[in-house]
Amino acid sequence: MATTTRMFCFVLVMVLMGCCCSAKIYKVGDSKGWTAKHGTYYDWAKRKEFQVGDSLMFQYDGNVNDVTQVSSRLEYQFCNSLSPKAVYNTGHDVVTLTEPGYHFFITSNHSQCVAGQKLVVLVVHDHPIPPPPPPRKILPFGKDYKVGDSNEWRVPEESDFYSKWSEEKQFHVGDNLLFYYNDQVDDVLEINSDLEFKSCDTTSPVAVHNAGQDLVRLTKPGVRYFITSKTSHCEAGLKLRVEVRPLSKTLPKKMQLSPFDRFINWLHESFRPHPHH
Known part of the structure; x- marks a missing residue:
C-alpha cells in the first residue's frame, strides 16, 4: 500500500509540473x-497570442536604452516615461505577464521611442490550470476568433x-473576437441596431475600441454589431454582424469532467488495492 501511495504521489507531481x-x-x-x-x-x-504566465525577453544595449513599462495607451502613444509602472535596464530583461489586458512598453530614450521603439501586447487569457472553476459561476473559456483571419480588420476587396x-x-457565449488593425487608420465601434449597422451610423456607439489590438468577449446571446468610425470604410464593407448563440444547458458526458479530473480518477482506479481471493 505504501508503494502504491508513493507511486501515486510521484505521478501526481509529474502531472502538476507538466x-x-x-x-x-x-x-x-x-x-x-x-x-x-x-x-x-x-x-x-500581432502574430502572437500572449497568455498570463508568458514572459517577454528584452535584449538591448543597456548604455543606450532601457525598458520602461507605462500604465496607459496615452503614455505609450506620446512616449511619456515620467511616471513609469516599472523600469528595467540590465540589457537582458525578462518581464512576466501576470494579468490579462494591455501591457505597454517604451524606452525612456525619447528619440528612440518616437522612432518606433515601443511595444503594446494584448494578454488574452490565462493558461488553463486544473481544477476548473465551477460552471455557471463564470463564463467558460471559449474560442478566440481573429476577425477577418489573415485579412484582419481593414477595408475588404469584396464588400x-x-x-x-x-x-x-x-459563435457562442464565452467566445472572444480579436480585432487587429492599424489604429492610425481605423477603429472598432460597437453599435446597437441593424438600422445603424446598415446605414453606418456612428453617432451612438455602445463601445469604442481603438488600440489596434482589441479583445471583445461575447458575454450574452443575441446579435452584436461592429463598424468603423470611418464612414467611407464602413460603406465599403468594414463592418461585422455576429450572432451569438447561448451555451448548451447540458454538457456532453465527456465534457463534464476536465482531462485532469478524469486522469486522477483513472489513477485512483488503477492503483486501488484489490482484495485477494
Missing part, C-alpha cells in the same frame, strides 16, 4: 532585439467579406 510549465518566453523583436525600428513591434506582436466570414462560423 500543467504549470506551459508558459512561453518570447524574445521581443526576435533577431532584431529591442531597438528603434518603426512598425517592427506592432507587426511582431460582403465580413458577412461571409461571420456566416461560416458559430
